[in-house]
Amino acid sequence: MELRMAVTKRFGAFDLETDFTTSGEAIGVFGQSGSGKSTLVSLLAGLAQPDAGEIWLDGECLYSSSRRIDLPPQRRRVGIVFQNACLFPHLDVEANLLYGYRRCAPENRSIDFKTLIGVLRLEELLKRGVNRLSGGERQRVALGRAILANPRLLLMDEPLSALDDSLKFQIITYLKSASEEFRIPYLFISHSLIEVRLMTEKVLAVAGGRITGQMTPEQLARQRMGQSQVGYINLLDVELKRRLGGLYAYRWGDTELFVSAGDDAPRAVFELSSRDIILFKKHPEAISARNLLKCTVLDTFPSGNKVGVELGCGGRKLVAEVVVQAADELAIQARSEIYAVVKAASFRRLG
Numbered sequence: 394m395e396l397r398m399a400v401t402k403r404f405g406a407f408d409l410e411t412d413f414t415t416s417g418e419a420i421g422v423f424g425q426s427g428s429g430k431s432t433l434v435s436l437l438a439g440l441a442q443p444d445a446g447e448i449w450l451d452g453e454c455l456y457s458s459s460r461r462i463d464l465p466p467q468r469r470r471v472g473i474v475f476q477n478a479c480l481f482p483h484l485d486v487e488a489n490l491l492y493g494y495r496r497c498a499p500e501n502r503s504i505d506f507k508t509l510i511g512v513l514r515l516e517e518l519l520k521r522g523v524n525r526l527s528g529g530e531r532q533r534v535a536l537g538r539a540i541l542a543n544p545r546l547l548l549m550d551e552p553l554s555a556l557d558d559s560l561k562f563q564i565i566t567y568l569k570s571a572s573e574e575f576r577i578p579y580l581f582i583s584h585s586l587i588e589v590r591l592m593t594e595k596v597l598a599v600a601g602g603r604i605t606g607q608m609t610p611e612q613l614a615r616q617r618m619g620q621s622q623v624g625y626i627n628l629l630d631v632e633l634k635r636r637l638g639g640l641y642a643y644r645w646g647d648t649e650l651f652v653s654a655g656d657d658a659p660r661a662v663f664e665l666s667s668r669d670i671i672l673f674k675k676h677p678e679a680i681s682a683r684n685l686l687k688c689t690v691l692d693t694f695p696s697g698n699k700v701g702v703e704l705g706c707g708g709r710k711l712v713a714e715v716v717v718q719a720a721d722e723l724a725i726q727a728r729s730e731i732y733a734v735v736k737a738a739s740f741r742r743l744g
């Protein structure tokens with residue numbers, strides 16, 4: 394997918410002005426509340442009109458003020474999933490889904506209904522009224538309806554914001570697998586850095602109605618680490634090995650991690666703040682913390698008044714942070730060996 398948006402739009406005191414080109418299959422739009430993310434979505438989908446400029450999607454002009462082009466929403470082939478599923482309350486799940494098909498020109502109806510309901514696990518819900526669905530089920534139906542219209546681009550505008558944390562991370566799996574299965578690229582709009590890191594491979598950062606940069610989610614996370622209350626959040630994808638009394642042992646790359654907040658699910662994602670990792674130059678003796686990880690320093694980078702330390706650990710990476718004096722005392726530099734110590738209680742389960 395290739396998108397170019399060079400547009401201006403003024404709403405009272407707020408003015409949006411963008412001039413960017415981006416390409417990819419999983420792109421994030423990240424910014425604080427009021428930065429202009431939803432305005433971008435509306436302009437791209439044709440729900441609002443720019444004051445001036447041009448919008449191009451995959452080589453087709455959707456909007457041009459100078460050439461007087463303004464394709465109506467249904468001809469843009471851009472699907473949207475909003476924060477609140479916006480389903481038709483008087484229709485059941487199946488009828489809501491089939492509405493997506495009706496929005497699609499017959500020559501573009503290439504999404505197989507059965508495959509879709511399989512991917513989104515909606516088989517059992519087809520005859521249910523949408524008012525009797527949970528928040529997560531409603532979002533799966535909204536996603537299915539948008540996909541059945543076979544859009545060339547799916548806009549997901551804060552699709553997880555209205556969901557509980559535990560549900561959010563289940564829905565992420567559906568969003569990603571449906572987009573991959575049906576090869577539909579997406580723009581994922583969110584003010585949550587964690588969501589953007591889990592969902593996208595490239596991010597457009599938005600602030601005050603401007604695109605302030607394009608970067609990888611990892612670069613964005615490091616950029617924001619210094620200003621964040623919680624430092625850098627490591628995301629660890631783990632597999633359950635065994636239970637040990639009150640602890641759970643997980644495989645993370647080639648490393649075994651001991652976690653107190655585990656459960657019996659075979660796979661999980663845990664968060665670990667860079668501030669909960671203590672670094673030792675030498676192997677410490679007799680410690681109460683359950684995780685002692687032998688690491689190699691891969692990189693160091695400034696982060697506010699601290700130093701970010703990227704560690705290689707059993708084939709995976711972790712980011713820790715230390716104050717400048719500690720970095721000097723420990724002589725932390727690329728390729729040096731170091732021990733990272735983490736308490737079993739420092740991991741927080743996502744989902």
Ligand SMILES: Nc1ncnc2c1ncn2[C@@H]1O[C@H](COP(=O)(O)OP(=O)(O)OP(=O)(O)O)[C@@H](O)[C@H]1O
Nearest residue numbers: 404405407424425426427428429430431432433584
């Ligand atoms: N239809 C409108 N009329 C007047 N002002 C609007 C309209 N739509 C958006 N705005 C204003 O434009 C600015 C950007 O809003 P927008 O919804 O795009 O931000 P956002 O980044 O999506 O925020 P949020 O994450 O809270 O949804 C806000 O100041 C908002 O009040």
